[in-house]
Amino acid sequence: MADRLTQLQDAVDQLGTQFVASIHFVNNRHDLQKLSQKDIIREKDETKQDPIEVNPLPPDEFKAGQRELAQDLILKEQQIEFLISVLPGLENSEKDQEEMIKQLEADLKVAEEQRKQALKDKAEILTTLEGVIRQIIRP
Template identity: 30%
Template sequence: MPNSLPSPPRPETLREATSINMDRITQLQQSIDRMVSIFLTVVDKLNNTNLQTQDPQKFKSEQQEIVHDICTNAKQIELLIAALPGINRSESEQIATFKALEQELQEANEEYQRSIQNAESLLKQILDTISIIAKDQSSSTFE
């Protein structure tokens, strides 16, 4: 089956990969919810409608509409599943991708830790500077 969903550009970062995949998962969940809603509507209609007294033309039209909705939604679900990461990749490729993402996560965490240390150092410098200025201000007012 040809994939009618546009292929997103290859993510460069873990954040981009996660965002793309979560968007696909959200779309998949919405499609599944839509399918459940269609089925519930059909069951409710069958339970609450006297099929003997319903106009046959209207009934046939409603059937065709429901079948169309189910088929369209099923195709959408199939495309979204096919677009999920790892579906068309070997186990070794998935492991390699996971290791690369793990390395990227580790590097990002190290950068985050360095940023925290840098921020703490800057905060100390600012507090020291404020303290010096406050001492200078208080000593100059007493002179």
Template identity: 30%
Template sequence: MADRLTQLQTCLDQLVEQFNATVNYINTSSEPSLLDEDPTSVSNIAASAPLPANQTQQGSTLGSNRQTVSPSTQAEAESNFENTINELSTDIILKSRQISMLIDSLPGIGVSPESQLKIIDDLSKELQSVEQEQVKKIQEKDKLLKWCESLIVEVATGISETRH
């Protein structure tokens, strides 16, 4: 299993993807709305202006895109849009809670810097003692290995002497 920081990074990446997907869905599925109260304001006019590359296309297709939509179909589309937005919002909230839980589970949260330094110092001392013990065990292993080698040589010598 991945460590907590990796899990946190993965969750943050997923949250960014969810935000992006939600904004994209809203951008493509919702009706345009005014940016401020005045419909004749410069910002509203600029926001509703066609892009330069799309001006010729929009001029020719603007009349053909206008279709009459029945009220029941429009209500159904709005209901579907609201349900999808609620679902996307719930997903974002759940992911945010998951991130909060991961952050709360990180070591050192709620611990003073002095306490953390003491823990680091204790762990450093423990590491030194373990390293010293490791050196002793390696020396013991080397002694045993030499002893085994000498036994093997004695056995091999004894076998070779009995065959001559």
């Protein structure tokens, strides 16, 4: 499982991708309409001599697609808000965080002493075991 900051970065990247996909959908699936009497709907792009890449959907399907994309964007935004809310340190002051770090350092020192003692015990046990093995006589 990735750490919270990596999850947050991934979610922000996904949100950007969703924005681009939403714009692409609206740009390519809208219905060609005139906004004023002077507007002209071109059948071909005059500079490229290619047909305009708009494949309009029926109005109900287009609205349903927009609604689904909007819901996905809202869900991703809520996920980002949640990830931000669970980041450590938002509810703690700088002094509280310093005290927490000092406590963790003290705990780490205790754990290191325990580790050193365990290594000494291991060495003593290995020495004892070697002595016992050497004393065993084969019949």
